[in-house]
Amino acid sequence: MTTRLFGEPVRRREDARLITGQGRYLDDLGAGALAAAFVRSPHAHARILDVDVSAALDVEGLVAIYTWEDLPGALAEPLPLLIPHPALTHGRTAYPLAREIVRHVGEPVVMVVARDRYLAEDACALIRVGYEILKPVVGIEEAVRGVHLVHEDVPGNVGAHLVQEVPGHGGVTAREAVEAAPHRLEFRLDVERSACTPLEGKGVYARWDADDGSLRVYSSTQTSTSVRMAIAAKLGLPLPKVEVIAPDVGGGFGVKIVHPWPEEILVPWAARLLHREVKWTEDRREHFVSSSHERGQVQHVRVGFDDDGRVLGLEVEILHDHGAYTPYGIIVPIITSTQLLGPYKVGAYRVEFSSIYTNTVQVTPYRGAGRPQGVFCMERTMDKIAAYLGRDRTQVRAANFIQPDEFPYDQGLTFQDGRPLIYDSGDYPEALRMLKELIGWDSFAEEKARAAAEGRRIGIGVGCYVEGTGVGPYEGGHVQITSDGRVHVSTGLTSQGQGHETVFAQIAATELGVPIEKVSVVTGDTRRFGYAVGTFASRAAVMSGNAIALACRKVREKALRIAAEALEADPRDLEITDGKIHVAGVPSASIPLATVAVLSNPLRYAFDEEAKRATQFAGPASDDRPPVAEGEEPGLEGRDYYSPVRSTFAAGMHAAIVETDPDTAEIRILRYAVVHDCGKLINPMIVEGQIHGGVAQGVGGALYEKMVYDEHGQLLNASFMDFLMPYATEVPRIETAHLETPSPLNPLGIKGAGEAGVIPVSAVIASAVEDAEGITIDRMPISPSDLHHLRLTR
Amino acid sequence: MNETRHRVTLTVNGVLHEAEVPGRRLLSDCLRHDLGLTGTHVGCEHGVCGACTVLLDGEPVRSCLTFAVTADGHEITTVEGLARGGGEPSPVQRAFTECHALQCGFCTPGFLCTVTAFLRDNPAPSEEEALEAVAGNLCRCTGYQNILKAVHRAAELQAEEDR
Numbered sequence: 009m010t011t012r013l014f015g016e017p018v019r020r021r022e023d024a025r026l027i028t029g030q031g032r033y034l035d036d037l038g039a040g041a042l043a044a045a046f047v048r049s050p051h052a053h054a055r056i057l058d059v060d061v062s063a064a065l066d067v068e069g070l071v072a073i074y075t076w077e078d079l080p081g082a083l084a085e086p087l088p089l090l091i092p093h094p095a096l097t098h099g100r101t102a103y104p105l106a107r108e109i110v111r112h113v114g115e116p117v118v119m120v121v122a123r124d125r126y127l128a129e130d131a132c133a134l135i136r137v138g139y140e141i142l143k144p145v146v147g148i149e150e151a152v153r154g155v156h157l158v159h160e161d162v163p164g165n166v167g168a169h170l171v172q173e174v175p176g177h178g179g180v181t182a183r184e185a186v187e188a189a190p191h192r193l194e195f196r197l198d199v200e201r202s203a204c205t206p207l208e209g210k211g212v213y214a215r216w217d218a219d220d221g222s223l224r225v226y227s228s229t230q231t232s233t234s235v236r237m238a239i240a241a242k243l244g245l246p247l248p249k250v251e252v253i254a255p256d257v258g259g260g261f262g263v264k265i266v267h268p269w270p271e272e273i274l275v276p277w278a279a280r281l282l283h284r285e286v287k288w289t290e291d292r293r294e295h296f297v298s299s300s301h302e303r304g305q306v307q308h309v310r311v312g313f314d315d316d317g318r319v320l321g322l323e324v325e326i327l328h329d330h331g332a333y334t335p336y337g338i339i340v341p342i343i344t345s346t347q348l349l350g351p352y353k354v355g356a357y358r359v360e361f362s363s364i365y366t367n368t369v370q371v372t373p374y375r376g377a378g379r380p381q382g383v384f385c386m387e388r389t390m391d392k393i394a395a396y397l398g399r400d401r402t403q404v405r406a407a408n409f410i411q412p413d414e415f416p417y418d419q420g421l422t423f424q425d426g427r428p429l430i431y432d433s434g435d436y437p438e439a440l441r442m443l444k445e446l447i448g449w450d451s452f453a454e455e456k457a458r459a460a461a462e463g464r465r466i467g468i469g470v471g472c473y474v475e476g477t478g479v480g481p482y483e484g485g486h487v488q489i490t491s492d493g494r495v496h497v498s499t500g501l502t503s504q505g506q507g508h509e510t511v512f513a514q515i516a517a518t519e520l521g522v523p524i525e526k527v528s529v530v531t532g533d534t535r536r537f538g539y540a541v542g543t544f545a546s547r548a549a550v551m552s553g554n555a556i557a558l559a560c561r562k563v564r565e566k567a568l569r570i571a572a573e574a575l576e577a578d579p580r581d582l583e584i585t586d587g588k589i590h591v592a593g594v595p596s597a598s599i600p601l602a603t604v605a606v607l608s609n610p611l612r613y614a615f616d617e618e619a620k621r622a623t624q625f626a627g628p629a630s631d632d633r634p635p636v637a638e639g640e641e642p643g644l645e646g647r648d649y650y651s652p653v654r655s656t657f658a659a660g661m662h663a664a665i666v667e668t669d670p671d672t673a674e675i676r677i678l679r680y681a682v683v684h685d686c687g688k689l690i691n692p693m694i695v696e697g698q699i700h701g702g703v704a705q706g707v708g709g710a711l712y713e714k715m716v717y718d719e720h721g722q723l724l725n726a727s728f729m730d731f732l733m734p735y736a737t738e739v740p741r742i743e744t745a746h747l748e749t750p751s752p753l754n755p756l757g758i759k760g761a762g763e764a765g766v767i768p769v770s771a772v773i774a775s776a777v778e779d780a781e782g783i784t785i786d787r788m789p790i791s792p793s794d795l796h797h798l799r800l801t802r
Numbered sequence: 803m804n805e806t807r808h809r810v811t812l813t814v815n816g817v818l819h820e821a822e823v824p825g826r827r828l829l830s831d832c833l834r835h836d837l838g839l840t841g842t843h844v845g846c847e848h849g850v851c852g853a854c855t856v857l858l859d860g861e862p863v864r865s866c867l868t869f870a871v872t873a874d875g876h877e878i879t880t881v882e883g884l885a886r887g888g889g890e891p892s893p894v895q896r897a898f899t900e901c902h903a904l905q906c907g908f909c910t911p912g913f914l915c916t917v918t919a920f921l922r923d924n925p926a927p928s929e930e931e932a933l934e935a936v937a938g939n940l941c942r943c944t945g946y947q948n949i950l951k952a953v954h955r956a957a958e959l960q961a962e963e964d965r
Contacts (some may be wrong), residue, residue, distance in 0.1 A: 258907070
């Protein structure tokens with residue numbers, strides 16, 4: 009194999025179209041389609057009394073108005089609860105259009121279809137919905153009091169309650185271990201809500217073909233295969249009559265894995281009913297109030313430790329605000345409660361969470377998916393232990409690390425995929441050593457003293473995490489070499505900017521020995537690949553990357569078999585260079601893959617010159633064997649799947665130096681360092697890009713972003729004017745170093761990298777601000793105003 | 803009731819276009835849906851994200867805050883018009899690819915237009931000036947580091963071209 013592209017910073021193959029305005033995002037499709045718009049609830053909790061559409065009927069270009077009453081069959085039922093769990097005893101999902109009760113501001117009540125979006129919105133504005141306002145439940149504390157209920161049949165507003173307990177040595181419980189420890193601490197932590205906020209919102213565009221009774225749907229989704237199954241089920245269509253395509257998608261970060269969104273089934277339904285193309289493009293305000301949020305948690309921690317800071321027992325109680333509905337189950341608090349342990353051995357551990365309903369937007373995974381909260385908890389704990397003992401914060405962490413010779417390491421918990429939380433590989437002491445060197449940890453005290461002498465406050469912080477990536481159940485890949493020598497790769501999962509067309513092409517080119525220019529990759533198109541799970545949990549490279557590699561190996565084997573016959577050689581002596589199969593060391597005796605592709609498909613009809621070679625009178629053939637041998641298939645193609653026994657565990661450690669203004673309490677990040685280990689790198693340029701983007705989102709979550717609800721359940725900052733996403737001026741330069749401990753679980757030795765950057769940032773910034781100010785930081789994000797008030801109450 | 807429509811004449815990327823639009827039609831919608839130039843993207847429709855930035859008589863404007871009728875008789879450059887004759891990418895476009903300054907690509911057209919106008923006026927910017935130039939556009943994917951790199955790289959490529 010000479011075409012070595014795996015591991016190289018290959019430039020992205022997506023870019024050519026995206027820098028010239030030739031990308032095709034959802035709203036770029038369907039010129040002339042009818043537009044859908046929605047009347048959404050202005051109240052957080054209310055009973056719908058009546059819907060009066062009369063004033064809207066005269067609007068120019070109006071085509072249709074629908075309420076829940078109009079929905080037939082399965083469409084009138086609640087949306088699916090995607091990930092059931094025994095602990096989710098009171099899971100509830102919304103109706104596609106509200107039925108009787110609305111439970112958050114933004115819940116869709118009426119769908120309008122009109123000639124264009126302006127006119128559809130005109131009609132929406134004229135529809136009068138009568139409401140009886142009910143008492144809204146806002147905020148975790150208010151919700152757990154259970155005085156008012158989000159769902160009448162969910163007592164105490166508790167959707168789920170789960171306890172996991174890992175005993176320590178000799179079966180000691182966490183409670184006993186904490187009580188018996190030489191030192192104990194007890195505290196509360198708070199993390200605010202944030203949201204994915206991709207620059208492109210959601211969108212759906214449906215084309216009904218009345219002539220053959222089929223539906224083609226484009227959706228800005230992270231899972232086209234599952235949207236397809238949901239649409240077929242909800243609309244009562246045979247699966248082969250529905251195709252779903254994720255076109256270019258303008259960012260996802262988790263929110264677009266939830267499905268089917270109401271619009272994903274309502275728009276196709278309307279298209280079929282009206283025999284017209286229908287499109288809905290979410291606007292920014294809709295995204296804030298009707299997509300998903302994440303992060304909001306309250307944590308109560310009790311920890312017992314010894315004189316070296318080794319944790320002997322840890323008890324954590326988590327209150328998780330999941331908003332009004334639970335379509336994505338309890339994945340977020342499960343991840344928080346399991347990934348909380350990070351790179352540490354904690355003796356006995358008990359974690360208990362309650363997942364709570366409130367009259368706010370639903371909570372589903374956002375990049376990091378519960379890990380930022382868990383890491384915030386564990387890393388605050390480490391810093392508090394260090395402060396209590398008067399020890400260096402990195403020393404306390406090192407004292408608790410799982411050691412390199414202890415892998416595979418079983419944390420004794422059940423992870424989000426229902427499988428044991430067993431870390432496959434890692435080297436945490438080395439990662440910490442690299443990080444301390446990168447940021448200059450050991451010389452920081454002098455730097456801080458120098459700054460103090462100038463009247464400046466600076467502080468350093470650190471945070472470590474382990475991330476379960478590449479969760480199952482599976483992904484697949486299909487690879488076809490056509491008679492022009494081109495390699496067509498497809499996989500079912502979707503892309504939202506991760507560069508899959510590039511990295512999967514690198515894998516295929518490397519495995520097949522062809523120039524990357526010959527390879528094209530299609531993702532997220534059910535016409536090309538129907539079986540897939542989706543893009544989330546840092547799984548695309550691990551899952552589809554390995555599946556494509558395995559499919560390529562099948563194709564390669566077949567190609568060598570056919571070539572061996574043609575070259576009268578032993579297939580074991582053959583290799584592929586630059587798209588030609590030849591005897592190793594003898595490049596002259598070769599046959600192009602294009603020709604092998606021709607030979608792989610016995611023909612009756614020649615459609616071009618090259619094809620003549622495969623026709624029935626072209627050459628000698630055995631009279632005793634069928635043209636397609638037993639166990640063979642025509643064509644030079646292969647399909648394979650990768651289904652891992654369990655997740656593979658990436659890890660990383662971040663450090664930051666911040667400066668706080670003594671007067672204004674402004675917080676500025678002076679330096680930000682990342683040591684990152686995602687196993688073998690396929691494309692270091694793309695991995696670094698993922699880290700940069702993750703850290704930037706983490707900075708947003710640590711210093712700027714929160715969802716501000718008032719007591720009525722109104723989201724006060726539902727615009728980019730008020731929800732402060734970082735600009736270039738807010739994000740520091742990120743210094744990175746890579747450690748590569750390959751995963752033993754998959755053929756390519758890789759681990760996921762998509763979410764990593766965001767995970768420890770709040771913990772790191774809290775640690776650094778605390779160091780600069782000498783004030784305990786137990787709540788994130790922290791604004792200048794928050795810091796100012798903390799100073800006043802110190 | 804039917805809305806009054808106005809005839810507008812726009813020169814977009816050097817090509818004369820005529821359209822009949824209601825007074826309230828945004829320039830972004832006119833470009834995208836009336837003229838079919840979907841490279842200009844809409845990320846917030848309230849002028850904060852900058853994805854919809856186009857050049858109006860050479861100056862960057864938010865096309866989501868501009869009515870199509872306001873642009874009547876003016877020259878507009880969109881991302882589709884940044885490439886050189888023959889479709890060769892401009893230095894700014896090349897720099898964005900070289901530096902991996904885009905991921906999902908949704909905000910990219912706005913950055914490309916902004917940076918194109920900026921480097922025309924300031925061909926050799928300092929770090930501070932480059933930062934200031936892109937600080938009015940939101941990107942949720944890249945963390946901006948590579949975008950800043952691309953601004954400087956584009957300045958280099960442009961200087962090489964001008965030599």
